[in-house]
Amino acid sequence: MSAALYTALVGVVALERLTELVVSKRHAAWSLRHGGREFGRRHYGPMVVLHTGLLVGAVAEVWLAQRPFLPWLGWPMLALVVASQALRWWCIGTLGRQWNTRVIVVPGLSRVASGPYRWLSHPNYVAVVAEGVALPLVHTAWLTAIVFTLLNAWLLSVRIRCENDALASLQRA
Template sequence: MMLAATALLTFITFQRLGELVVAKRNTAMLLAKGGREIGAEHYPCMVALHSAWIGGLWLLAPDRPVKLVWLAIFLLLQIFRLWVLVTLKERWTTRIIVLPGAPLVCSGPYRFMRHPNYAVVAGEIAVLPLAFGMPLYAAAFTILNALMLAIRIRAENAALKTAMILK
């Protein structure tokens, strides 16, 4: 079972690192097209939170068995994560970038909720530690993420409102 835990941690680590590469490319492209970043002041805190979450899992979880029910839920979340990425295409980034004149994305999971990416991430932050049998870790990071998302979603909603006014 140690192999399963290590494989899962390796997957999430490389997934997040790969997403940072894609996000950096998309951010540069959006800024080159006249996009403006909103909420840059809280971005380092968000990166620190996610880094601490993954780092803590690497410290505490590699020798733990993986609970299959939670693993299945985590894998389902990956399908939703992919749906978000495919829907946003080059507009997906880890930063809040407003591209004046660009229409809001209203397809894919955005037909059903305003911030599906944050819902997926919130689920992952809770579910992955639960897959390792770490409910207190899951609760602690869920609370920290909720506090971060309160700031982040407020900034993003303001940015989206501004973008609609600029249209």
């Protein structure tokens, strides 16, 4: 896979992310109209910057450091990228209007326990972690994969704690 083709792949992922934001904005408006409360606004900006940095960093590293495409690594990582996208959209479809890139919880709605949520509390973050490792490694951008993974681990610890606290506070109310 050439660097140009890899750049196109990352561009497709970026378009997918923009589609997510459109869906998220629609769901956020619905949630807020139905009494939803937003939690954790302070970590949302850094999360956007980090995820944008993943896309920009992967492409920049491939071009600037002239990272090679290694078929034995690149093809399995591409399969993992595709699988992570499938899992992400399974999560979005399962949560329906409750899915959002922000933490907005609508009082009175029950917690979803179907789809991938039957087995995991936060399956969307499995997709995020897998994509964060796999997308850069499709074209051996290992530095981006490491930096994103470390920063994402910290951010996800904040995010998951925020989501769990938000859900618990509404259950107590």
